[in-house]
Amino acid sequence: MPAQPDSWRSKRRRSHRIYRNAGGKAVCGKTHAQGIVPGGTADSRLSCRRCGGVGLGAVAASNRCGATTICIDVDDDKLELAQLAGGAYSINTSREPLHERLQEITEGRGPDVVIEAIGTRVTFRAAVEEVAFTGRVVYIGYVKEPVTYETRVFVQKELDILGSRNAQPEDFHAVIKLLEAGRFPVRQAVSLVVSLEEAPGALRSWSENPSSFKKILVALD
Numbered sequence: 001m002p003a004q005p006d007s008w009r010s011k012r013r014r015s016h017r018i019y020r021n022a023g024g025k026a027v028c029g030k031t032h033a034q035g036i037v038p039g040g041t042a043d044s045r046l047s048c049r050r051c052g053g054v055g056l057g058a059v060a061a062s063n064r065c066g067a068t069t070i071c072i073d074v075d076d077d078k079l080e081l082a083q084l085a086g087g088a089y090s091i092n093t094s095r096e097p098l099h100e101r102l103q104e105i106t107e108g109r110g111p112d113v114v115i116e117a118i119g120t121r122v123t124f125r126a127a128v129e130e131v132a133f134t135g136r137v138v139y140i141g142y143v144k145e146p147v148t149y150e151t152r153v154f155v156q157k158e159l160d161i162l163g164s165r166n167a168q169p170e171d172f173h174a175v176i177k178l179l180e181a182g183r184f185p186v187r188q189a190v191s192l193v194v195s196l197e198e199a200p201g202a203l204r205s206w207s208e209n210p211s212s213f214k215k216i217l218v219a220l221d
Contacts, residue, residue, distance in 0.1 A: 054140055055117035056214070060085040060184050064174075067113070070105055072098065072195050073212065084185040107111040109133075115140060121147045128153050128161070193217045 032041065055073075060068045063086025071087035073079050080088040091101045101112060110132035116123050121140025127137045137159060154161070171191045178184055191213045194202045206213045 011121050044144060045176050055115070056082055056085055056189060058115045058117055058140065059087050060178065062086070062113075062115070063088075064178055064183065070102065078214075081185060081188055081214065084188060086183070098126065099130060102205050106132070110135065112136070113138065121145065123151060128157070128159060131157065131159060134158045136162065138162050138164050188214075190215050190217055193219055195219055 055071075056078075059069050059071055060084045068088045068122045069086060070091065071079055071082035072088045072093060073082070074092060074094040076092060078088075079092060083090060089105050092096060110130055112132055113136045114127040114131045115138045116127045117140045121143055123141070124139070124143055124147045127139070127187065131137050139162070153159070179186065192202055194216065196218055199216075202216050202218075206216060
């Protein structure tokens with residue numbers, strides 16, 4: 001891993017402190033992505049790995065907080081929807097090289113924040129490998145098997161690594177405001193609305209072919 005110029009590292013530390021000291025949360029749905037601060041600097045870059053139900057919320061929340069968001073997935077439809085939610089760039093890793101594209105978009109620096117929202121060993125490792133020096137990695141997804149890291153990267157890059165799972169009442173209030181402002185593509189994000197009686201069948205269909213669904217809503221009235 002090449003050493004970074006002192007002037008560059010100083011600039012990155014200042015940008016990083018904006019995230020760390022403010023202690024902010026970006027929220028959407030029932031998840032929150034820690035470390036993304038409203039009013040972030042114009043050159044802050046955030047990448048979100050996978051843009052399903054959870055990742056889409058992270059994209060919308062990051063955009064709301066002022067970050068320039070890079071959406072990463074293998075499904076063009078999900079990437080298109082992620083851009084409607086506020087994504088600035090998209091990378092389809094089924095046909096584009098992840099590292100090269102991230103370096104191109106971030107001018108060789110890597111993203112300031114990486115949000116991992118799928119939970120595979122490959123994406124867990126890629127998060128720490130691709131994030132910028134003095135950057136932040138937020139894990140929303142989780143892997144059922146052990147993950148092996150090159151731990152030298154943690155120290156050499158001076159990373160903050162966080163897990164994100166639950167939310168506070170104020171987080172839900174922020175989500176409601178986001179929806180009321182019309183800044184989330186609700187119509188495009190909801191694949192199916194079913195009654196409570198129809199829910200088991202809808203969930204079976206989702207389980208058999210999850211890539212065909214984005215969000216399923218159950219109407220209780």
